[in-house]
Amino acid sequence: MDVTIRQVEPGEYQALGEITAQAYLQDGLLDFGESDEYLGELRNVAKRAAAAEVLVAADGDRLLGGVTFVPSGGPMADIAGPGEAEIRMLAVSQEARGRGAGEALVRACVDRARATEGCVRIVLSTQRTMHGAHRIYERLGFVRTPERDWNPIPALDDITLLTYELTL
Secondary structure, eight states, rough: OOOEEEEOGGGHHHHHHHHHHHHHHHHOTTTGGGGOTTHHHOHHHHHHHHHHHEEEEEEETTTEEEEEEEESSSSSSSOTTEEEEEEEEEEOOGGTTTTSSHHHHHHHHHHHHHHHHTTEEEEEEEOOOOOHHHHHHHHHOOEEOOGBBEEEEEEEOOOOEEEEEEEE
16 A cells, blocks of 8 residues: 555545544544534534645545644644644544554654744644554654643543643
8 A cells, every 4th residue: 555645635525524533433432422522523624624734644546544733723723832733633544544544644744843933842632542543653752741631521521631742
């Protein structure tokens, strides 16, 4: 498989949204399943692309997965502060996993962060059960930052997101 990383094209928004939504659903990452409010955010690639850079991993014409790269704050940033870029919504389709697409997407984000003037760090949030993603992050030099762990839904105390950072 030959993985190419590039910006998503508008005609691919729906397909990438569905890949992202299905990855989260199939991995049991949405507490409320099909009725989870976050599912709409995962599917809304157009919104992400308007506020950040959305990248895809592709094998020819076939989309394998995607990621949202937030270069310097803005509406798509959850935890990034000054001088920090952020990775969000990394997802690879079930059938494409284990072939390097996820790592290639993260590497592309790291390269973009390094090319962003004033960026000294790249940060991200992840769920406790995203073990495959954790392995990618740690292999690429990201370290856990438990002091930044946070809960996106304070009314539910069991949804603490773990955080990682990579100093550039």
